[in-house]
Amino acid sequence: MIKLEELSTAVGGKTIVQQVTASVNKGEFVGLVGSNGSGKSTLLKTIYRVLKPQAGLITLEGEALSRIPLKETAKKMAVVSQEAPLLFEFKVREIVHMGRFPHKRLLEPDTPADEEMVQQALQQVGLQDKLDEPYSGLSGGEKQRVQIARVLAQGADYLILDEPTNHLDIHHQLHILELVKSLEVTVLAALHDLNLAAMYCDRLLVMKEGNLVADGTPEEVLTPSLLAEIFQVQAEVRPHPVFNKPVITFFPTETRGRNHK
Numbered sequence: 722m723i724k725l726e727e728l729s730t731a732v733g734g735k736t737i738v739q740q741v742t743a744s745v746n747k748g749e750f751v752g753l754v755g756s757n758g759s760g761k762s763t764l765l766k767t768i769y770r771v772l773k774p775q776a777g778l779i780t781l782e783g784e785a786l787s788r789i790p791l792k793e794t795a796k797k798m799a800v801v802s803q804e805a806p807l808l809f810e811f812k813v814r815e816i817v818h819m820g821r822f823p824h825k826r827l828l829e830p831d832t833p834a835d836e837e838m839v840q841q842a843l844q845q846v847g848l849q850d851k852l853d854e855p856y857s858g859l860s861g862g863e864k865q866r867v868q869i870a871r872v873l874a875q876g877a878d879y880l881i882l883d884e885p886t887n888h889l890d891i892h893h894q895l896h897i898l899e900l901v902k903s904l905e906v907t908v909l910a911a912l913h914d915l916n917l918a919a920m921y922c923d924r925l926l927v928m929k930e931g932n933l934v935a936d937g938t939p940e941e942v943l944t945p946s947l948l949a950e951i952f953q954v955q956a957e958v959r960p961h962p963v964f965n966k967p968v969i970t971f972f973p974t975e976t977r978g979r980n981h982k
């Protein structure tokens with residue numbers, strides 16, 4: 722379980738995340754949603770320890786995160802972040818092997834078991850053919866799938882994903898979210914596509930201007946009034962005809978009301 726207690730984070734002297742109290746229970750797939758600039762990435766960066774909390778506490782399985790050595794955190798928590806600048810040229814297999822680093826001593830060579838995990842992870846994201854290709858030559862969506870493969874190879878119980886599907890076509894969006902869901906790990910993922918969030922998440926946390934303003938199941942949270950408040954859009958929410966999850970239909974701004982006299 723990841724627990725946030727009154728968590729605040731400042732960037733450049735400005736408090737961005739404001740006193741967020743929330744939890745991600747073991748085995749849950751929790752979506753983090755909110756408008757651009759609402760603080761989702763900043764909150765996730767604080768959880769994966771790129772940023773230090775300004776105030777408050779984060780615990781992982783009951784232990785204060787700040788007291789857990791970074792390498793131990795990496796064994797438990799894998800991250801797909803938005804920015805992954807690479808200064809050197811790596812092959813796809815080398816990127817995925819990086820997922821094994823937390824499990825090894827410095828300069829310890831890769832074992833056949835590591836190699837098998839790497840190959841299996843690439844197979845799971847459908848990129849086994851790209852094993853020896855340069856990472857920099859891949860498309861944005863392929864790079865994102867390699868990052869997911871790295872996370873799979875890491876074998877962590879907690880996944881922190883910052884918009885893990887924003888470069889993917891619809892087939893791969895569904896495939897990756899289904900794959901992540903099937904792992905039965907604990908997931909906290911910032912997602913922009915609210916219909917996908919509704920389909921895959923057990924619970925949604927909604928951010929607005931750095932505050933957590935809603936926390937509940939997709940059915941509880943994704944109401945027309947919340948969508949209007951958070952995203953300034955008019956929308957209709959109905960249950961999915963097969964899966965019974967909420968499906969949101971948005972009304973384009975310029976035709977708002979035209980067909981609904």
Ligand SMILES: Nc1ncnc2c1ncn2[C@@H]1O[C@H](COP(=O)(O)OP(=O)(O)OP(=O)(O)O)[C@@H](O)[C@H]1O
Binds near residue numbers: 755756758761764
């Ligand atoms: N390094 C930084 N320096 C200054 N301001 C920052 C920095 N990082 C984030 N911010 C500010 O913090 C706010 C929240 O940004 P954050 O990236 O956390 O939002 P987000 O909800 O993830 O947005 P998006 O949906 O656009 O990815 C924004 O106003 C942003 O400008």
